Amino acid sequence: GNSVTQMEGPVTLSEEAFLTINCTYTATGYPSLFWYVQYPGEGLQLLLKATKADDKGSNKGFEATYRKETTSFHLEKGSVQVSDSAVYFCALSERGSTLGRLYFGRGTQLTVWP
Amino acid sequence: EAQVTQNPRYLITVTGKKLTVTCSQNMNHEYMSWYRQDPGLGLRQIYYSMNVEVTDKGDVPEGYKVSRKEKRNFPLILESPSPNQTSLYFCASSLVGAGTLNSPLHFGNGTRLTVT
Numbered sequence: 297g298n299s300v301t302q303m304e305g306p307v308t309l310s311e312e313a314f315l316t317i318n319c320t321y322t323a324t325g326y327p328s329l330f331w332y333v334q335y336p337g338e339g340l341q342l343l344l345k346a347t348k349a350d351d352k353g354s355n356k357g358f359e360a361t362y363r364k365e366t367t368s369f370h371l372e373k374g375s376v377q378v379s380d381s382a383v384y385f386c387a388l389s390e391r392g393s394t395l396g397r398l399y400f401g402r403g404t405q406l407t408v409w410p
Numbered sequence: 411e412a413q414v415t416q417n418p419r420y421l422i423t424v425t426g427k428k429l430t431v432t433c434s435q436n437m438n439h440e441y442m443s444w445y446r447q448d449p450g451l452g453l454r455q456i457y458y459s460m461n462v463e464v465t466d467k468g469d470v471p472e473g474y475k476v477s478r479k480e481k482r483n484f485p486l487i488l489e490s491p492s493p494n495q496t497s498l499y500f501c502a503s504s505l506v507g508a509g510t511l512n513s514p515l516h517f518g519n520g521t522r523l524t525v526t
Binding site (some may be wrong): 330332337338339340341342345385397398400401402403 | 414443445450451452453454455458468500502514515517518519520
């Protein structure tokens with residue numbers, strides 16, 4: 297089956313620190329991978345995405361590389377800001393007939409202190 | 411402004427009293443879906459709809475109903491709510507499918523439901 301495993305939170309960092317949030321997946325096929333972000337009181341928003349092995353998704357200083365050999369899609373940012381405080385969700389979708397399903401990890405709460 | 415609108419934002423009800431949470435999108439999206447978010451469990455899909463009059467169960471459909479009579483609306487119905495349905499609910503839509511790269515999910519701001 298399909299599933300996503302994220303590192304347990306919460307993650308607390310000082311401003312300008314380096315961020316890594318681990319994400320690994322299990323998929324029956326060749327999935328597309330996503331990171332979504334949820335700011336307080338809001339719905340989720342797409343942060344970045346990747347469709348094939350070695351693709352790097354990037355947005356707002358965040359990056360994640362699709363690693364097929366390790367089935368991973370870790371989220372990184374070189375220097376976090378207070379405004380990055382949010383919950384981050386890793387997700388996958390199977391290409392092909394299951395376009396209706398997007399599988400989310402449990403989410404990782406990030407808090408950045410000034 | 412392109413958006414997914416859910417109503418109400420907050421709802422407190424009692425066990426067994428039927429309720430409906432509305433969801434509407436103005437982007438002419440074919441795909442719509444409902445999720446519930448619970449601490450430690452992340453987002454779990456309740457139902458989804460690939461197009462008008464087409465709905466399918468997600469991971470946790472028990473106790474919920476949906477309908478898709480028109481493209482823009484996808485209401486979530488709880489015929490007889492129970493306390494274990496206390497949760498934060500999100501409606502989402504996308505142009506085609508849930509995970510295609512050029513069709514990201516757009517989420518509403520959520521409905522916090524409490525069933526006593």
